[in-house]
Amino acid sequence: MGGHEPRPKIQGKEVSGTSSVLNAFFNPRGVAVIGASDDPKKLGYEVFKNLREYRGGRVYPVNPRREYVQGVKAFKSVLEVPDPVDMAAIVVPKKFVKQALIECGERGVKAVVIITAGFSETGPEGARDEEELVRIARKYGIRIVGPNCVGVMNTRADLNATFIMPAKKGSVAFISQSGALGGAIIYKTVKEKVGFSKFVSVGNMADVDFTDLMEYLANDPETTAIALYVEGLKNGKRFMEVARRVTKVKPVIALKGGRSEAGSKAVASHTGSLAGNFRVYEAAFRQAGILVADTIDEMISMARAFTQPLPKGRRVAVLTNAGGAGVLLTDQLEARGLRLADLSEGTREHLRSFLPPIASVRNPVDTTAGARGEDYYECVKALMRDEGVDLLIVACVVPTFAGMTPTEHAEGALKALREVRSEGIEKPVLAMFMAGHVSEKAREVLEGNGIPTYERPEDAAAAAEALVKYAAIRLNVA
């Protein structure tokens, strides 16, 4: 069960149809940038520049007033592009969007990202213009992401159909109803070395919405979990139906903006959505098996946990080389309804046999700061083998010995995990390495081996909680 088995397909009538069309947004054979520009002041400059990194097909600049854009032969219209074009990104001024969309339809383009703003978010007139775009799209069988959005990314193919920097590669798909906030999260995660498989800024959700994307991503082998920043939903009933099916095969984590009364009013003036009563949303999300996050970091921390197998229970073992780190982590775990595992007599005796006398062999196991990598190796083996442990969190601060980096602790833990996994022990493991730059190498080593690694007790605890809660969801509905 969990991240290591092949994911079952969703059973449902329209999944394959939707998926194959949406796939054009993420793996197009060719992409046209309508409004590609040579002027660095324009978004069409950034979008085309970003898309030139795409590895899955050719990218064509469309600009009626230029022969070349960024040194590439330009086309006057998407109609003139000779080769397959599955996707177009539209970044022209608003008055030209309709014509550009019609030409996409005539050209047979099936996936269109409309970055241009000025539609339903501006009032009734803009809403009417947006409805017209939808009518055109329906006529031609086009799916639209946007308008008024940042765009779409598929990091595994180096597809960046946005005007912002590319996300780091990872296994979480992130869908944001706020483009600018979504962008800020991409920048933040790049800095924090946290990655995504796909990113979609859904903008006004004139057509493609959370529901469509959840359905598509449920079948995406590159995505282990789906994270949503939601302000308001348009078709709540369909969202719930699909979410119930998707959460049976893949975890979905939602952060709801507009929880408070004032926040809800802010949502209304932002996306024009009815934020609705948060309690209603929260209850609905839980009913559909969606995990609810309170903050951006909690959402991402939870979603990142699912490279690990699911736990069989809620009994957590904590290994630490700093008492205080173990204490804060324990507080956070217990506040979230998890339990510290009672270690067996045998485990404690074994730990006692090699740890120094001042070490604590009760859970949290505190090696004290003088412990080395080999101590972590032995401790991780012992804790993973203890039948009373469902999930292990390996915490580490800067050790107090020469050189003072926790990289050897990370390596010791990984060596132990390889051994116990070869014994058939499949339990989830998370890491909490706390010392800023000094633990960066250790974190990279762990992440490179698929161990989700956090810096803060609350983030590690949220990840553990997500694994335990989702395990319960899977067991209930499987």
Add this chain to the structure above:
Amino acid sequence: MGGHEPRPKIQGKEVSGTSSVLNAFFNPRGVAVIGASDDPKKLGYEVFKNLREYRGGRVYPVNPRREYVQGVKAFKSVLEVPDPVDMAAIVVPKKFVKQALIECGERGVKAVVIITAGFSETGPEGARDEEELVRIARKYGIRIVGPNCVGVMNTRADLNATFIMPAKKGSVAFISQSGALGGAIIYKTVKEKVGFSKFVSVGNMADVDFTDLMEYLANDPETTAIALYVEGLKNGKRFMEVARRVTKVKPVIALKGGRSEAGSKAVASHTGSLAGNFRVYEAAFRQAGILVADTIDEMISMARAFTQPLPKGRRVAVLTNAGGAGVLLTDQLEARGLRLADLSEGTREHLRSFLPPIASVRNPVDTTAGARGEDYYECVKALMRDEGVDLLIVACVVPTFAGMTPTEHAEGALKALREVRSEGIEKPVLAMFMAGHVSEKAREVLEGNGIPTYERPEDAAAAAEALVKYAAIRLNVA
């Protein structure tokens, strides 16, 4: 009121006496490192290396088996050091600590940091040895920090009497009962470019404790707020008495480890303290005017707010260029009992006069992502002048125009603040700049001008909450 006025002195019997002795830990005329070493595997190597950066006096290596340590003439004993020695750091093996302390006493050293471990944290025998150290100290009039600690820092004087990297300079004093966790927090904050005025790892608190340090720091002009990581207190009554006085002049923020039952047990095996019931601690802290933080980041975020003047109420204005950022910040503010200010008709009309039609001129004021620095300049002026606003949070994500950095927004906000402050408007301002590396320059510009700058809505909201709560504490007790 607040960070801009000279801090009143504490009225109390023993403050000056304690302060003058404790001052030797932070501004010693000379420092001896007993156990200074040439062997990079030893802590005595790091401690001496770190102390060589000290600008306030000379630093002397003491090592009976070396003529030179790290190229500096060494002394066989602290008794042989010719010049003034106000402080000694002891890093010798445990069996030599007693003799080293006696020699400090004979030499007239008044402040001794005992880094060496193996005392009360190890059991009854270690506790007896620790009691003996205290008896020796009392006899000679020595104050001890430790034993079993990381040491002491005074960043303003480049004094780093620890074996870890120096903290960044700042105005928050941080006292940690967990050395290794304290160290991890120093590394973390260096990475995050957050600074401290002083750092003390109190270790076993054989002598100098939270209470002594709070008293000292209350009079420290380089410290605007005091942050405590507390596992357990030894003399609760005295702590409460002093905290009540200190919080009248300076904010104290505490993070309590061992809040949960399991966490409390972990505390017992860590520092040997009775963590006690968290509700009891929490009630006592609040009664003493101490602000209670839930996480490390919350503690630091709250403490950093106090470079700002105190607000006259809880009505917060939010300026943002991303709707989603404004929504999440609003949710966090309201969850913490703050209120979004109702902007005056005049303010809204004025904002409407220069912001684009799709901007929201209700609070949160959302300029949308196309806004420039001059828009932020105008908005900040208008919001600061609005009499219904007690506190302003300037939020910003990556703007969508050429160059795409929010630095000009930071500069626009600062220019506006200079103008309104020259008009006599003294309200606190916090910033939330959210875009990872892209906003780093903007954050530096703001921080360099004394504006506490956060990256996450929950941190900015915690800071605002701290200002509002502490303003109430000051008003109640002043």
